[in-house]
Structures are given as structure tokens and as C-alpha cells.
Amino acid sequence: xxxxxxxxxxxxxxxxxxxxxxxxxxxxxxxxxxxxxxxxxxxxxxxxxxxxxxxxxxxxxxxxxxxxxxxxxxxxxxxxxxxxxxxxxxxxxxxxxxxxxxxxxxxxxx
Amino acid sequence: xxxxxxxxxxxxxxxxxxxxxxxxxxxxxxxxxxxxxxxxxxxxxxxxxxxxxxxxxxxxxxxxxxxxxxxxxxxxxxxxxxxxxxxxxxxxxxxxxxxxxxxxxxxxxxxxxxxxxxx
Numbered sequence: 057x058x059x060x061x062x063x064x065x066x067x068x069x070x071x072x073x074x075x076x077x078x079x080x081x082x083x084x085x086x087x088x089x090x091x092x093x094x095x096x097x098x099x100x101x102x103x104x105x106x107x108x109x110x111x112x113x114x115x116x117x118x119x120x121x122x123x124x125x126x127x128x129x130x131x132x133x134x135x136x137x138x139x140x141x142x143x144x145x146x147x148x149x150x151x152x153x154x155x156x157x158x159x160x161x162x163x164x165x166x
Numbered sequence: 167x168x169x170x171x172x173x174x175x176x177x178x179x180x181x182x183x184x185x186x187x188x189x190x191x192x193x194x195x196x197x198x199x200x201x202x203x204x205x206x207x208x209x210x211x212x213x214x215x216x217x218x219x220x221x222x223x224x225x226x227x228x229x230x231x232x233x234x235x236x237x238x239x240x241x242x243x244x245x246x247x248x249x250x251x252x253x254x255x256x257x258x259x260x261x262x263x264x265x266x267x268x269x270x271x272x273x274x275x276x277x278x279x280x281x282x283x284x285x
Contacts, residue, residue, distance in 0.1 A: 059211065092271035094212075101261055101278050102212065107271035145212055153200070153225040153269045157212040 060085065060146055060158035067164040073134040078146030078158050079127060086127035090149035093122060093131045096160075097142045105144075106131060133163075141165040168192040170262050170276035177282050178256075184249040184281055188262030189242075195220050196240045200265035202272070203236065203247045205258040213258075216247065217265060252283045 061079040068074040078085065078093075085091055091109045094102035104113050106122035109129060119134045129148070133140055146158040174186035188201070195201065202217030216236040218224045226234050230249070238245040249256060259280050263272040 090268070090270040094272070101275040102272070103275070104271060104273050107266070107273070113273065147212075147271065149270050153217065153219075153223075155214055155269070157214065160211045 058156075060148060060156055062144075062146060062158040062161045064159070065162045065164065067166055068133075068136045069166045070136055070138065072136045073132060074136060074163070076131045076133075076144050076146075076161050076163070078129040078131070078148075080129075080148055080156070081127055084148040084150040084156050085124065085129050087151070088149045089124065091122065091124060091129040092147045093120075093129075094145045094147065095140075095142045096145065102145060136165055138165050168264060168274040170264065170274055172260060172262050172276045172279040174260075174279060174281070176280060177284065178252055179285050180253055180283055181251055184247070184252050184256065184283075186247045186260055186262075186279065186281070187244050188246070188276060189244045190264075191243070193264070194240075195238060195243050195245065199267055200269055201238065201245045202263055202265050204261045204263060204272070205256075206261070206278075207255075207258040210258075215249075215260075217269075218245065254283050257281065257283045 093106040096102045109124045110122045121132045145160045169191045171189045178184045203215040216226045233250045235248040259278040261278045262276045264274040
């Protein structure tokens with residue numbers, strides 16, 4: 057199983073909207089509506105931001121939203137803030153109690 | 167509030183066995199859910215290692231399957247990881263996490279513990 061493909065880095069200015077992509081195959085992202093996204097600040101544990109493609113856990117800002125089209129999932133952050141600067145990882149269910157992570161995207165807020 | 171806390175040696179010698187325990191509070195392991203271990207080598211991404219269902223079913227990353235064992239101690243409300251024959255490539259921050267009932271996402275994470283493999 058290969059890791060899901062994420063761009064290594066993305067940048068944006070405060071107030072902008074940015075979209076992070078996560079590309080897999082029909083055996084993972086495209087085959088199930090079970091994509092999740094995690095935010096990780098340096099030295100910290102990952103934090104669940106989106107699950108089941110579009111759902112937000114309690115306490116996560118509504119500036120974060122998720123979507124999926126075919127084999128590619130996306131995380132959109134609107135009204136970009138300095139505190140959003142972090143690494144973001146996507147993850148997809150891939151069958152038989154297996155999940156696959158993406159390689160991660162470093163988001164820089166300019 | 168569900169909380170997880172990893173514990174174990176921070177330094178392991180090459181060829182030896184890495185052993186970690188994850189103590190769970192705020193939720194009974196026997197109540198359900200899956201539980202798992204994820205690692206992150208320095209400067210790299212996340213890698214699923216192993217997971218188990220509270221009733222004992224286990225699931226392993228195929229690339230590590232021949233070296234890994236995950237187990238649960240419901241009486242102590244914790245679960246453990248053993249990784250044998252470690253090399254420098256096993257140096258990483260190891261996280262334990264709770265996995266949703268449908269095995270679709272990791273909803274609670276421990277703070278992580280750095281394990282260095284070195285003589």
C-alpha cells in the first residue's frame with residue numbers, strides 16, 4: 057500500500073482561503089467516504105480536524121471543511137490565520153481495518 | 167475526557183525489543199472502539215503500526231507484521247506494543263490513539279514518546 061499523495065508545501069496569506077489535496081486510488085480515497093484530516097503543530101500530537109470526508113469534530117473551527125471528488129480528497133481552510141500554520145496529514149480507510157496516511161503538507165502562513 | 171499516555175524506554179539498543187504501553191483514562195477499553203499505535207520518524211510522516219479491537223482482533227501494517235505484537239490488558243485499561251529486532255530505522259515518536267468504532271479515524275491521541283534506537 058502506497059502513501060496517499062499530498063503536496064509537500066502550500067502557502068497563503070492571512071484571510072485567504074487555501075485548499076490542500078490528497079490523492080489516492082479507488083482502493084482507498086475513491087472507494088470509501090472515510091477520509092480524515094489531521095493538523096500537527098511542531099512537537100505536538102496530530103489533532104483530528106475532519107473525518108468521514110466532511111464532518112468536523114466538536115470544537116474544530118468551521119473555517120475547516122472537507123470534500124472529495126473521485127480519488128482526491130481536499131481540505132479547505134478559509135480565513136487563513138497564523139495559528140493554522142502546521143503540517144496537515146490526510147488519512148483514508150483502505151479496507152479490512154486498514155488505513156493509509158498521506159505524506160503530509162506543510163502549510164505556511166505568509 | 168478521553169486521555170491516552172504512552173510510557174516506555176526512550177532508548178533501545180539495536181537488535182533488541184522495543185516495548186511501549188498506552189494507559190487510557192476517561193474511557194473503558196472494554197466499552198468498545200479500536201486502539202492503535204502510529205509512529206513518526208524525525209522530520210517524516212505518520213505510519214500506522216498496529217491496531218486492535220477491544221475483544222482482541224489485531225491488525226498489523228504488512229511492512230512490520232513479522233516484528234510487531236499489539237496486546238490489550240483490559241483489567242489495567244491499557245494496551246501495549248512490542249517491536250522486535252529494532253534498527254536505527256525504528257527511531258521515531260510513537261503515538262497511541264483511539265480509533266473510531268467504524269475504524270474510520272483516530273479521534274484521540276497520546277502526546278507521543280520519542281524512542282531512539284542506538285548503541
